[in-house]
Amino acid sequence: xxxxxxxxxxxxxxxxxxxxxxxxxxxxxxxxxxxxxxxxxxxxxxxxxxxxxxxxxxxxxxxxxxxxxxxxxxxxxxxxxxxxxxxxxxxxxxxxxxxxxxxxxxxxxxxxxxxxxxxxxxxxxxxxxxxxxxxxxxxxxxxxxxxxxxxxxxxxxxxxxxxxxxxxxx
Numbered sequence: 001x002x003x004x005x006x007x008x009x010x011x012x013x014x015x016x017x018x019x020x021x022x023x024x025x026x027x028x029x030x031x032x033x034x035x036x037x038x039x040x041x042x043x044x045x046x047x048x049x050x051x052x053x054x055x056x057x058x059x060x061x062x063x064x065x066x067x068x069x070x071x072x073x074x075x076x077x078x079x080x081x082x083x084x085x086x087x088x089x090x091x092x093x094x095x096x097x098x099x100x101x102x103x104x105x106x107x108x109x110x111x112x113x114x115x116x117x118x119x120x121x122x123x124x125x126x127x128x129x130x131x132x133x134x135x136x137x138x139x140x141x142x143x144x145x146x147x148x149x150x151x152x153x154x155x156x157x158x159x160x161x162x163x164x165x166x167x168x169x170x
Contacts, residue, residue, distance in 0.1 A: 002032060005095035012088050025071050025079045031092050032062045034080065045080075046073045130158050 013027050042048045053070045083089045
């Protein structure tokens with residue numbers, strides 16, 4: 001299922017990456033690593049990179065040979081953010097989820113996911129007013145915002161599509 005979903009994204013990958021400059025982490029490896037992070041409830045990118053360094057099953061699934069170096073957590077974050085911002089990660093996870101659903105491999109009774117991971121992806125900064133915009137935060141990719149004393153119930157707010165957990169309704 002993963003191979004089929006990745007094959008459908010070749011065109012998107014080609015437009016996202018330059019042919020010159022320092023080599024990036026292949027997007028296929030990043031997306032496979034993100035799947036492992038979800039399936040095994042690995043709570044941080046540092047822990048994920050540590051697991052990729054020592055776990056042969058993880059290395060095989062991601063496409064790393066035994067002696068291949070594992071990327072730095074900050075490099076992983078930068079490359080992962082590129083996939084999220086281009087909505088490639090969303091497309092990938094949606095395709096994998098649709099294939100699993102078509103083969104009746106999904107069950108709402110027998111599978112659990114660490115909710116803290118999903119909550120981290122849907123952080124306070126992504127929680128915005130429905131049908132409108134929230135006040136802007138300071139400039140930058142991870143700008144500051146003051147939420148102290150604000151009520152933001154689910155009835156009036158939701159996670160923005162950019163940060164919503166892929167495959168889960170917001």
